Amino acid sequence: MTQTELPTSDQEDLRLLRESARTLFERAGGSGRSRKLRDSGGGWDADMIHELAEAGVFGVTVPEENGGLGMGLAAGGVIAEEVGRVIAPEPVVVTVGLSLGLLRRLCPDHAKMEQLVGGETVLAVAWQERGPNGGPAEASCRYADGKLTGGKAWVVGASSAQGFLVVAQGDAGPVLVLAQAGADGLSVDARRQADGSAMGELSFSGTPAEQLASGDTVQDALADAVSDTTALAAAELVGLSARAFEITLEYIKTREQFDKPIGSFQVIQHRAVDLNVMCEVAQSGVREALGLMDGEADPKVRARLASRAKARAVTAAKKITRDAIQLHGAVGYTDEFDIGLYLNRALVLSAWLGDDAYHRRLWFMAREAEGAA
């Protein structure tokens, strides 16, 4: 029944990790800091990257022998929740889930591992491609003779990254290569997102890149890293939702209309209860899914669990942030109140790596495949 039941010592570790991450973000200014970064044009704060690295955040799932904390995805989720609570723009989930997710599986001894864990560099990961109708398409970006040709889409943090991990088609199957920001023949078309962040479309014409790994293991590692990232994004949404709910609860306790707090109206109360229940279900479901992923080796099962997490987290975050705007009334529609920042961040995180309907479809298909196997 309670498959996620952890030994008490592990639970205690997670509690400490949560506390230290929360303290770190709150000291740095909480969501106010995130607002300032957005107002100054997006991107992230280099000092914060270093602080996070010092706290071990980026290496949370990296084995201790590679300089990480050697904890699991559940621990990564704890950190992601805290990132979500303050809508921090730093690429924690991308780094933990994708960049390090790929490197630790494919080339754990590469120097970039240490640099990423240590916050000395930030890489963006380019693995998806856009088709003619604007949606995702089969990969066609090629790597040959040390050079990349083609394009990649939906690269998170493309404007600020110091380099790109690119999954491309090599002569003998898939490869993982590293291209430097500003390399020859590399152009980055960055589109601003609702939360102020930049999502990039890359195009390569003979861009030099270093090969890090090749063969089917690249696809396998990518699939598993995407599962991790999807689950971590779900955790980030859970933290975001929880905080958005708290902010809203506080607001309806103080905002008065008709000479009483709007939170004294039964309709508002019941809506708040429903959001609260939604938050708690999402938190429990997502935490359980991440915990189960830690104990699971089969990548297909891990993918199903990640889809479970993201489906739930997106459903909850959409509902909570949208209702939060309504409960705030007119001020919710302004940029002056933080709640709008949460809505905007939720829009971005929900769209990234697939929304709830998408992941319900994957979840069902995975479940059917397991049943048939």
Next chain:
Amino acid sequence: MTQTELPTSDQEDLRLLRESARTLFERAGGSGRSRKLRDSGGGWDADMIHELAEAGVFGVTVPEENGGLGMGLAAGGVIAEEVGRVIAPEPVVVTVGLSLGLLRRLCPDHAKMEQLVGGETVLAVAWQERGPNGGPAEASCRYADGKLTGGKAWVVGASSAQGFLVVAQGDAGPVLVLAQAGADGLSVDARRQADGSAMGELSFSGTPAEQLASGDTVQDALADAVSDTTALAAAELVGLSARAFEITLEYIKTREQFDKPIGSFQVIQHRAVDLNVMCEVAQSGVREALGLMDGEADPKVRARLASRAKARAVTAAKKITRDAIQLHGAVGYTDEFDIGLYLNRALVLSAWLGDDAYHRRLWFMAREAEGAA
């Protein structure tokens, strides 16, 4: 914009028709009469059939030269709404939509027309078949040498009808034939429905039957009659929903908890408002659809309009009757209050001829086909 705008004289005709149908049903005992019939084992009241016939109900859409009122589907909808309001078990929609819908298109001079319009006989229509997994299947019931072989499913009113209009495969394409109740080799397996009515599965082994029509016109007439019936069933659900809402509104005004009417609690009020809005949208949408069907000759467009009507009506009726039970609290769950009868009738009418999800699918496909044409 207001495509359904009827000439004032037609609107007045419909108003009078509505009034006379309502008076007729109310005088006969309203929903109380329906409850008694259910308690005595289902079926309908022969006297009521005669009264309805005298009021012209069955012939509402039959041309005047065939003894009908010569009105349109909109008028049929008015009557169906009134049937729904008192959850009358008499087969008004089946007779108007299916039995007479087939006969008036295929053999308007057949003697059964007059008998049906005059309430002297009631026929059930057997046109669907059940496949091996329990769902609908391709037709395989055959008619040859004056005899039927095979089976039919989901025959409404199978236990009480005096005969069956059967759509079967003849030697040269589809045929419409008439088999008498109790004919040789005919067995009826009747399953009781939630509302106390009987739904029959027929099986024929060399059952004698009279051929009424043959050829592709049979399929065309069937499709169009099914559209009519679907739209009329939607109207019946609209009437049912409106009355279920009225009953519930009355209840929450009088039922007290915590020393005040439960209808004074804001949460209950808003829910009542939502049900009310749902009722009104359904009524307008369904009436508009039926009105448009009257002015439309293309059977595909008529089918789309019927799907629009049924999709809306089922969505509304499900929501309204289920919420009505909740608003009634514990007594809503008993058979002592009428609201349960409305829930049960809504279950049957929703399942019959396809529910909302089913009709949304048909609607979308029809719309795409029109767009492509």
Next chain:
Amino acid sequence: MMTDWNAMSDADFRKEVRGFFEAEYPEELRNLPHRPKFAEIAHWHRKLHAKGWVAPAWPAEYGGMGLNAAKLLIFYEEQQRWGVNRGRDMGVQMVGPLIIKFGTQEQKDYWLPRILSCEDIWCQGYSEPGAGSDLANLRTRAEIDGDDFVINGQKIWTTMAHDATHIFMLVRTDPDAPKKQQGISFLLAPMDQSGVEVRTITTLSGETEFCEVFFDNARTPRENLVGELNKGWTMAKALLSFERIFIGSPSLAQNALGQLESFARGRGAFDDPVFRDRFAQAALDVEDHAALYARFADQLKRGETLGADVSMLKIWVTECFQRITELMIEAAGPDGGTIGPLQVGNVGVDVLSSFYKARPGTIYGGSNEIQRNILSKAVLGLPG
């Protein structure tokens, strides 16, 4: 000597319980779709009684198993897993704990063994026509007359009263108390007397498990007062604390989901991607609810007291259960209005019966509206 179940490991204990149910519980009684009369399950009850397992939560000294919270959850989980009927357990679940906590030694000595043996079969007289969500609004009066209380009034929604020998009830003993929660007492009364009349209530599905009970100068001896006079309300509330997690247990929804899945598969409903999506929503709603349930269950197992927030389990799961049964109706297509089992493969699934069964969950046990009121104030701290 008595076994000290709590000393066993959880795994061993689960194995023990599972083994007993699997070996001894009659196949024909698994997942009974209705509430049985006692006669129907008497044979099983006798087996349980012989084993000493009738009252898992009661202290051993009173004939119970004396399970702690962790073991108790395991016991119930296994019971649900195997589809073991809970029997006529109002005596064990409600009256017994009440007497153990508030009763006199004489009351304990007399009533507890009779509960365990099912010599007495109990029903619960709480709700009244004017006291549903507002339970404290009850009007059934009990007045002292010599050695007896004389009872007048009416109870309603009394589950299986027509198959009970006794009723435990909340009655108004001081009509002049300043607040309606005061002046209420807890009485035990025999059903077999001329002043008590039972009428079954037919539900909209045609079932007759609920009853009305009319009291017309019915009598019960004064010694059948449990606890202090006029303090019944507080006692009744105290009884509910451990119950609150069970009313939010995922089992009903999980069972319904399993039924939905096999039905939908048999009927080919999974060919429709729209249906698949809605099934996935429902299934994930149940999975994630179970995760939340596990969190509360862990609290119990750690010996913590559950807060008012546990009510969220009930809100979520009862509504989820309803949606699942609504999907069954949808999957049934043109058979969605048909009473009785619908054939899929070799088994019959009664979709309408499941649909009906899911209805009362949002109404009884504190309607979901009441639960939301409670959460709003007690958990979210909203005013007014």
Next chain:
Amino acid sequence: MMTDWNAMSDADFRKEVRGFFEAEYPEELRNLPHRPKFAEIAHWHRKLHAKGWVAPAWPAEYGGMGLNAAKLLIFYEEQQRWGVNRGRDMGVQMVGPLIIKFGTQEQKDYWLPRILSCEDIWCQGYSEPGAGSDLANLRTRAEIDGDDFVINGQKIWTTMAHDATHIFMLVRTDPDAPKKQQGISFLLAPMDQSGVEVRTITTLSGETEFCEVFFDNARTPRENLVGELNKGWTMAKALLSFERIFIGSPSLAQNALGQLESFARGRGAFDDPVFRDRFAQAALDVEDHAALYARFADQLKRGETLGADVSMLKIWVTECFQRITELMIEAAGPDGGTIGPLQVGNVGVDVLSSFYKARPGTIYGGSNEIQRNILSKAVLGLPG
């Protein structure tokens, strides 16, 4: 002489209006995604003015078209159909009717022509930080001082105040009135004075159409009081009656649906049956809403007064509009968080902007919660 538009057949009138818009309305202003400043639409306004069509609802004697309800609806329907911007119409829609109904002859002579010519551009000062859903709770004071009113306080959500020359406002003129709906007056005031400060409010989408307006001993001549002193509340309510159907018009949702359909088609979202089902739901929600809207419009055309039940249009359509834009986000898949137009075929669809645009509908113009309160009492007759 003036044309008597009402004497024309509906069809002829519609043709006339349609023809003018199609021929004269600048292509680049069709379906403007933002509220324009006056300069942006001045050219079009001059055309309208020359045609005498600035104020369709005003009586001809004041320079309006004098349309009856039926013709007015046609005018607006065609305006929406062709994506004609309503311009800076607060003067025409709100101030003009107010002055026509309650103003003095001097006020009419002075203000009305300036409204038609847009020499004065008006904004509406109703809402205040403490007076949103509870509009009557307003605190902005106006006190008589010699020949002027002196105004102190703050207005908020004042649309386009930064591009207005005048404000019409509800102010408190008797703070001691026994009910808060009393003691409110209707004032006209110039914006271009030192006592008035305007700050734009940035919305969560980055737009700056809304403003805060601060009054610090701002002045307006006493003759700018419209109607009786302290009777402003009743006047403001009277103004809203005809407006109520427009706030529930299907046009925004219909336009969004069209946008959704072409976007979804271009993106291949219709390949997904789940998306198709949700699109069908939304499309049918709009169609059936339009049928209900037509019912109310028919009432108006028959010369009947609309009851409080017309509010249901607004509730339904604003929520429907939101769902449609949420589907756009879904159809955008991984681009769902991207600002600005997303390419489909040769056109760009700005899904986020549509999503944001749909948000305020359920909040402004009487939030949907307030509308439900009103319907509950005024239409359903529910107590309390």
